[in-house]
Amino acid sequence: MTSTAFNRLGTIAFCLLFFGFLFGPLIIMVVTAFNSSSFPRILPWDCFTTDWFGKLANDAKLLHGLGNSLIIGAGVVALATPVGLAGALALSEVGPRLRGILYTVFISPILMPGIVIGISTLLFWGRIGSGLGFGFDSIFFDGFFLTILGQVCFISAYSMLVFMARLQRFDHTLTEAALDMGATPAQAFTKILLPFLRPAIFSSAVLAFLASLENYNTTVFSIVAESTFTTELASKVRLGIDPSISAVAVVIIATTLIGAIVHEAYQRRAQALAQGGAAAQAILANPAAAFIRHPATVGALLLALAGIAVYYGKGHDSKACEQSILDAKLLEQQRLQDEMRARTQQQQQQAPAPAAPAGSAAPSTPFGGVFAPGGLGGAPAPAPAAPKPAPAPATPFGGVFAPDGLSGGKPAQ
């Protein structure tokens, strides 16, 4: 009994550690986006700031890359989904021998190093382009064209896996029934199979878009002179680290979380409705519950929350806090400098003591003691070339700044 309890405890501890490893780095990265320190870190914490997001919003290169990524992503989704579907359909129908070969070929782009796909796409189309006599400004050397093709090469395989999982659950007797009732094979396909595959089409499109957006290894070769969101991000990271990159992560993670929560709400609702009975009744009978549990409501609520966060984040001004941190730093620096000065002076007073005339306060440094505390103020006092009458001002400005220095002259007139 104790051993099972021990096992349970161990399992839970392992899971906690595991998910700590999974989420810890992301959470730390998110937190660093709000620290005003110019190096992304948590300790020491300087000020809560939202300035890094402002910097991000003004990063023209990154936004340009994002625009390019959206175009490429759309192209990849449009191509990879039908290709993946065709692959899955082919695998579901061909004989077992060919199936094995085809499956290996279809899956190979996933296992192939991404850079190899990028390089081979670049070389292949470049060769075709120059073979046909096109110049470097033709489509065969275009970063968008090459990147879309390079990414479709392996993202189609992801799509195919999604479709295969869905096809496995397809009941082929449905198609046969339709054929028996006089439908043409094409009708059976568009009226029966495609509607059945609709959820898979949706998830494969989302998956393809995300995979395209985040791809680096293939894109960095096939994009040629252009840039995408990820390649810009990577060059930013490689050139110099600053918390605006963490701010990118905050935006992406927030978007992801909203998407995941809405999707989960949708799934639970669909599941409850499909289950029927009490679970479905709870949603259908109560309009308020139905409204609250609807994925659109959940999504709108989360978006509103995000909007409020952005609104207040924009209004937040951390200037005062940053200034105080800067002041504190300057003060600290000042203190350290003073300390060092005092120390060097002490050392110098001790070390050259035998050489210097004993007892004299004469400064032995080349700077004439200006760094000694009171060195400047004290210097004019013993000046021998000042055989002036008693009220002679001690400062170089001749006492004009003395409270009655100027007015003091008037009565003399």
Next chain:
Amino acid sequence: MRLLYDFKALFDRYGVGVGSFVAVVISLWVFILILLPQIAMIDMSFGHNLPPAERGGPNDVYTLSNYAYFLFGNDGGFNTLHLTIMAKTVIASVVVTVFDLILCYPIAYVLAHGAKPQAARLMIIGLIVPYWVNEVLRAFAFRILFGSTGLVNGVGLALGLWSDPIDFIREDVALYAGLTYAYILLMIFPIYNAIEALDRNQIEAARDMGASWWRIHWRVVIPMAKPGIASGSTMVFMLTTGSLAAPQILGGPSNLWFTQLVYQWFNEASNWARGSAYAVILVAVCILFTFLMMRVFKVSIGEIGR
């Protein structure tokens, strides 16, 4: 012709329109997107690095010099620098794969047999969500974590575990951690799929007969999980060797990953022929090593990728 005959079922079931769509699209995919580009790259790797004007001229002949360079360098001795980088990449990938296996096997088991359905569902969401974050950003997160003023150093110094900041980047700790993190998902799901098929009664039976927990795993669960472990390890190994972003961001300045060599031949040395040869070498070494490991662990190829 047999090949076409195999497609007949497709035409029978879905009609000529859909059947020819499928046939045309998968031919385009296989030939235009997968095979021909690879052939173009292999072809390129056997050529000299010529300026465009000389292409097709008398100097444009096949050569093994790009491969010879990988082995021997310029001066006839072994090209120890590049050979070491290759060996280091493979060894590091094996280490990363083993880390992933150790981390993921228990989680996959818990997912399949330990956790209640609701908890398992939550765990799966928790596994997937981090992978929607960009690969570059994930590597960046580890850079923050392991930097000289990062949290790990901060905590370690505060607890007095070490007295000077440790350069985790130079020591490649950050790289190993980042790569292990990057491919967790690819290890968990194949193992999960394999273990899920295991009948719970077998575990119960073993337990009733008095087997200890590690014996149950060793004799009952792991044999069942073997195909999943094989395909997970293959994927993690292949993708780790082929990764570029994590080594670029997390790698120490003096330690290169083999993909970075390829990158340098293309982008810094502009020697595409040699870069292609290095890319071919990378793929060949990956595949050969995987086959070797499958031999060693007696896994057949058909078990992989289910």
